[in-house]
Amino acid sequence: MNKRQTKDLLYEQVARIGKAVSSPKRLELLEVLAQGEKTVDALAAEVGIDIKLASAHLKVLKEARLVEARREGRFIAYRLSGEDVSALWVNLRTVAEEHLVELKVQMERIFAAPEKLDAETRQSLMEKARRGDVVVIDVRPSTEYTSGHLPFARSMPLDEIRQRIKELPADKDIVAYCRGPFCMMSAEAVTLLQEHGYRAQKIADGTAEWQAAGLPLATP
Amino acid sequence: MNKRQTKDLLYEQVARIGKAVSSPKRLELLEVLAQGEKTVDALAAEVGIDIKLASAHLKVLKEARLVEARREGRFIAYRLSGEDVSALWVNLRTVAEEHLVELKVQMERIFAAPEKLDAETRQSLMEKARRGDVVVIDVRPSTEYTSGHLPFARSMPLDEIRQRIKELPADKDIVAYCRGPFCMMSAEAVTLLQEHGYRAQKIADGTAEWQAAGLPLATP
DNA sequence: CTCATAATCTAACGATTATTAGAATATGTC
């Protein structure tokens, strides 16, 4: 076999990963899976597609070895096949945010203030949370919190905030995060909290971004 | 516009990047472009395709804003639109190497010993090169060396080694690198040097891998 | 201005992919 044919085989393999991440729905599935293991059912509902279609997309992701499946009773639970996969998602999204003007414009229209964190801000946020100077809340569904969350963060799912709002201190800054820059849960949480007189702000990071920045997650 | 439609727009943008990296030839073009600016002509020859086809692939990459074009006299020179693009290539290839058994098998068949570097080895290699304990040679074409190379590395293009071999010290370890783990130039250089009695070995890193690891490049 | 060269554009095709619906499989429950 000559050099050209050999090379072709190598790039073809990498392109399997590329093909897997070339569909919007598959990317969204990866992002949701970065929040923890989920059933086909739950994934389909989360990304708004038919279960059959979700199953087909998951098959593609599985053939590219980006996800793994595990039977759990009547259900089949999918999960990312490694931390590097969620880092790849963050990498793709970051390149898109950096280079695609259309995406930048859309982000600005949707999210008033995009609060991107740098290494320093992440460290100091974790410090302040540790000392209790700020309260960091994870507004994702509680199962996602359970499978990994920012250090010193409390679980406060978006649809429980109204009832549980009194658990939060009125005299401290509250920092909300959710699944990442594309997720709208933290923005809704901030609006809700501000309406009740709390000092609240959101950050763009989710657990995938946090981890991709080389920082550790916590599990309860 | 509802939440679902809004989200769809966001993931669709990221999928533009995904689609751009879903073709083997486009990935190879990105890898070659990570070595520096090149004309369509040169790129087509390098990856073994027709100029028309190369032009079409480059158009796709340009529309995804992964590359930029610049007219240079009669030629048009393409380059990556940022360091993050070459880091994305490294990221994709690393995920593939990590998860795809087929790729691992192919790599083992082609390259006897895959010498992957970790952070520590990279630092110590640079130290030894600085002190002159080892001679690091860049066996890529000299134009690629010129547009950025490993610190303390000397240019010694593969097809000049035979004539210039006496420039290399016979009593020192020689470390060869080229475009990255998929590139065969460093392996050929090592074979050539060993035939002439030199102590030579190769490393998997190219400049893209070096830079993606957070280390600086040098430019002459 | 004409010519040669480098690259792009256009049109066409065959191959691949996304999506949908219906049939089939696997598991747990009654």
Add this chain to the structure above:
DNA sequence: GACATATTCTAATAATCGTTAGATTATGAG
């Protein structure tokens, strides 16, 4: 064993993509 549920498989169609060849554009040289 029969049934309900979760998921996958199969088949079909429309849409997209890769590749090729021929026509076109842009530049520099004579």
